[in-house]
Amino acid sequence: MDKTVCEKILSGDKRAVAKLITAVENEPGKCEAVMDSLFSHSLAAHRIGITGPPGSGKSTLVDALTVSIRRKKPTSSVGIIAIDPSSPFTHGALLGDRIRMKRIGLDENVFIRSMATRGALGGLCAAASDAADILAASGKEVVMVETVGVGQSEVEIAQISDTCVVVFCPGTGDAIQTLKAGLMEIGEIFVINKSDLEGADRFLLDVRATLELREREKGDWEPPVIKTVATEEQGIDELLKEIERHRDYLSFGDRLKDKRVEAVAKKIRGLVRNTLESSLYTPDEGDQLRTLSESVLSGKVTPHQAARKVIERIRGGRQWAIGNRMKR
Amino acid sequence: MDKTVCEKILSGDKRAVAKLITAVENEPGKCEAVMDSLFSHSLAAHRIGITGPPGSGKSTLVDALTVSIRRKKPTSSVGIIAIDPSSPFTHGALLGDRIRMKRIGLDENVFIRSMATRGALGGLCAAASDAADILAASGKEVVMVETVGVGQSEVEIAQISDTCVVVFCPGTGDAIQTLKAGLMEIGEIFVINKSDLEGADRFLLDVRATLELREREKGDWEPPVIKTVATEEQGIDELLKEIERHRDYLSFGDRLKDKRVEAVAKKIRGLVRNTLESSLYTPDEGDQLRTLSESVLSGKVTPHQAARKVIERIRGGRQWAIGNRMKR
Numbered sequence: 001m002d003k004t005v006c007e008k009i010l011s012g013d014k015r016a017v018a019k020l021i022t023a024v025e026n027e028p029g030k031c032e033a034v035m036d037s038l039f040s041h042s043l044a045a046h047r048i049g050i051t052g053p054p055g056s057g058k059s060t061l062v063d064a065l066t067v068s069i070r071r072k073k074p075t076s077s078v079g080i081i082a083i084d085p086s087s088p089f090t091h092g093a094l095l096g097d098r099i100r101m102k103r104i105g106l107d108e109n110v111f112i113r114s115m116a117t118r119g120a121l122g123g124l125c126a127a128a129s130d131a132a133d134i135l136a137a138s139g140k141e142v143v144m145v146e147t148v149g150v151g152q153s154e155v156e157i158a159q160i161s162d163t164c165v166v167v168f169c170p171g172t173g174d175a176i177q178t179l180k181a182g183l184m185e186i187g188e189i190f191v192i193n194k195s196d197l198e199g200a201d202r203f204l205l206d207v208r209a210t211l212e213l214r215e216r217e218k219g220d221w222e223p224p225v226i227k228t229v230a231t232e233e234q235g236i237d238e239l240l241k242e243i244e245r246h247r248d249y250l251s252f253g254d255r256l257k258d259k260r261v262e263a264v265a266k267k268i269r270g271l272v273r274n275t276l277e278s279s280l281y282t283p284d285e286g287d288q289l290r291t292l293s294e295s296v297l298s299g300k301v302t303p304h305q306a307a308r309k310v311i312e313r314i315r316g317g318r319q320w321a322i323g324n325r326m327k328r
Numbered sequence: 329m330d331k332t333v334c335e336k337i338l339s340g341d342k343r344a345v346a347k348l349i350t351a352v353e354n355e356p357g358k359c360e361a362v363m364d365s366l367f368s369h370s371l372a373a374h375r376i377g378i379t380g381p382p383g384s385g386k387s388t389l390v391d392a393l394t395v396s397i398r399r400k401k402p403t404s405s406v407g408i409i410a411i412d413p414s415s416p417f418t419h420g421a422l423l424g425d426r427i428r429m430k431r432i433g434l435d436e437n438v439f440i441r442s443m444a445t446r447g448a449l450g451g452l453c454a455a456a457s458d459a460a461d462i463l464a465a466s467g468k469e470v471v472m473v474e475t476v477g478v479g480q481s482e483v484e485i486a487q488i489s490d491t492c493v494v495v496f497c498p499g500t501g502d503a504i505q506t507l508k509a510g511l512m513e514i515g516e517i518f519v520i521n522k523s524d525l526e527g528a529d530r531f532l533l534d535v536r537a538t539l540e541l542r543e544r545e546k547g548d549w550e551p552p553v554i555k556t557v558a559t560e561e562q563g564i565d566e567l568l569k570e571i572e573r574h575r576d577y578l579s580f581g582d583r584l585k586d587k588r589v590e591a592v593a594k595k596i597r598g599l600v601r602n603t604l605e606s607s608l609y610t611p612d613e614g615d616q617l618r619t620l621s622e623s624v625l626s627g628k629v630t631p632h633q634a635a636r637k638v639i640e641r642i643r644g645g646r647q648w649a650i651g652n653r654m655k656r
Contacts, residue, residue, distance in 0.1 A: 036630035043625070257625070264621035264631070269608055271635035272642075276604045280597055293592035297371070297585070302364035303592070307599035314600075 006037045012077075012139045014111065021113055024130040028274075035130055038137040043260070045079075045136035046247050049158030051149035051183065052167030057193040060230040061167055061239075062146050066104050068236045069142060076142065077109040079135030081128055083147040083157060084114050111135060126270045128157045149183045159186045160263045162256065163246045165239075169194040170203040184210050188223055189242050195227035195235070221249055279314050288313075334365045340405075340467045342439065349441055352458040356602075363458055366465040371588070373407075373464035374575050377486030379477035379511065380495030385521040388558040389495055389567075390474050394432050396564045397470060404470065405437040407463030409456060411475040411485060412442050439463060454598045456485045477511050487514045488591045490584065491574045493567075497522040498531040512538050516551055517570050523555035523563070549577055608638070616641075 008016035024031050052058050059082065066078045104110045113135075115128060128145060135143045145161060147154045158164055166187030190211070192204050207225050216222070224242050228235030250256040279285065292309065295301040301309075336344035352359050380386050387410065394406045432438045441463075443456060456473060463471045473489060475482045486492055494515030518539070520532050535553050544550070552570050556563030578584040608617075620637065623629040629637075 032632045036632050039624070039631055040627045260625055261618060261621045264624045264634075265614075265617045267631055268617060268621060268624070268634045268638060271632060272608060272638045273605065275635065275639060277601065280600060289593045289596060290589060293589045293596060296367070296592050296596070297588055299368045303367055303595055304360045304364050304599060306592075306596045307603065310596060310600045311603060 042133040042136035047161040049161030049164040051158035056169040079140035079143040170199040190225040370461040370464035375489040377489030377492040379486035384497040407468035407471040498527040518553040
């Protein structure tokens with residue numbers, strides 16, 4: 001990819017942005033140079049992760065938040081990455097291009113992009129992080145990444161942000177309890193959406209009580225819990241206020257820098273991991289692995305001996321070309 | 329770990345089984361030798377993965393299935409690994425030791441063990457697979473592994489089985505749609521549990537219709553869809569019949585062997601991955617990574633250059649000791 005792509009992105013060219021996001025999804029290895037050039041331009045945006053159980057109304061909330069941001073400051077611009085659980089059958093995002101496009105899709109200053117989770121094992125996090133970098137570099141002041149808050153990778157994606165918003169809705173106990181686990185510790189702001197439903201107040205108290213268990217030192221951010229009804233735009237301005245308050249909180253001392261260092265460390269680890277893993281997923285390696293697995297099954301080699309052989313082979317002859325992210 | 333541990337496991341010693349499962353969770357590196365010795369003894373059991381959205385009633389179904397297996401053949405024995413989403417706050421499985429213990433916990437021929445997902449990023453799959461091997465080697469004819477069917481690792485665990493059972497329940501459209509994605513392709517048997525609820529028949533048709541989209545060749549297994557009410561033991565015998573039919577199906581030709589080769593290949597890849605990753609998570613490496621991340625943020629190094637440096641360092645001096653699974 002030549003230099004002009006980079007220039008186009010920096011000037012906010014929507015088509016170039018869309019094309020590059022597709023490229024980082026499908027051929028990340030070919031995008032290294034341009035991503036490296038864009039990186040330093042991607043640091044100005046405020047990154048917001050939005051996550052929560054399926055059905056909690058994340059998309060509607062993101063839409064309402066976007067409308068609110070745009071209304072408050074008409075010159076502002078927003079980028080949205082929505083990670084959709086998807087099916088390998090249909091080869092596409094399950095929920096497709098949603099109704100949401102009607103509300104904010106026509107706004108010139110808003111860019112929405114869905115990314116599918118299909119087949120992206122290990123690579124999804126990298127692709128989502130690249131896509132967020134691209135939107136940030138293209139001049140979006142706010143970049144929101146929306147994921148379903150279940151599953152380790154999915155939760156991690158939302159966590160790699162400056163401000164992580166966790167969205168719940170009041171609902172059947174058991175399922176929500178299960179889904180809540182693992183989300184309570186990552187949120188900087190908690191939202192009880194659909195708070196016009198029965199049980200919202202009890203649920204809010206429940207969330208607050210769980211938050212009390214979080215270890216916190218003096219001066220640490222105290223996560224607020226906000227009630228919203230995204231479909232009615234209720235509570236959205238308050239949510240936006242809390243997001244801005246968290247951004248201001250981060251601006252003191254090294255707080256933002258510390259968060260970003262951690263995010264970059266995750267990015268580097270991800271790149272390293274993908275490079276290392278890619279060597280395990282070549283067709284050639286697949287054949288050898290099959291033979292080795294048969295030897296394990298027939299008792300000629302133990303599982304750990306087999307693993308040792310693979311590592312020796314990887315360490316031995318191969319080139320570790322960065323840019324061969326794992327493909328399946 | 330000495331030889332006697334292995335002998336104790338093979339003789340079905342419950343305490344030794346429990347201790348070794350704890351060890352593979354906490355110190356997998358120390359269990360290599362014993363796991364290697366047990367492996368060839370772990371191949372006789374029929375492994376059943378049970379997965380589905382939270383609230384679909386998996387635990388109750390597993391319990392009912394266990395009762396049914398035990399009733400049908402009183403000499404049989406069953407091992408159960410339940411993977412619980414858990415919270416780092418409470419440092420334990422969220423749902424804890426459940427009511428289930430009342431029904432089957434006192435049965436001498438049944439072994440139930442909960443494993444928590446906490447902090448096991450990358451390692452959960454390995455620990456669950458080891459635990460299943462231990463139960464199989466201890467003489468359990470049927471080993472069931474139950475996971476929440478959301479999240480990539482969680483789904484993968486259920487998939488590494490001879491027979492994968494996917495459990496749904498009729499419910500609110502949106503949430504279920506989202507959760508269904510990714511589960512439709514992995515099931516060999518589908519269960520609509522809580523089928524006394526409204527909308528069960530429509531949901532069943534919906535699942536069948538989605539299954540029609542699955543590409544299938546002649547002679548391939550045709551996934552049945554079964555209605556159950558686990559709390560009432562309705563449909564459980566039919567489910568057991570289908571599980572046995574699938575086991576018989578696998579016994580023809582190389583079908584079982586092919587499945588197992590694939591599972592072993594996944595195991596080996598997991599071991600290799602954990603070994604490679606462990607070198608990225610030492611405290612020493614953490615410090616170096618932090619410095620490197622700071623250089624990236626200040627623009628001295630690009631992300632990909634940083635990744636290349638880490639790989640060079642890993643490739644360079646270090647010993648690749650198998651047995652240092654990633655620790656966080």
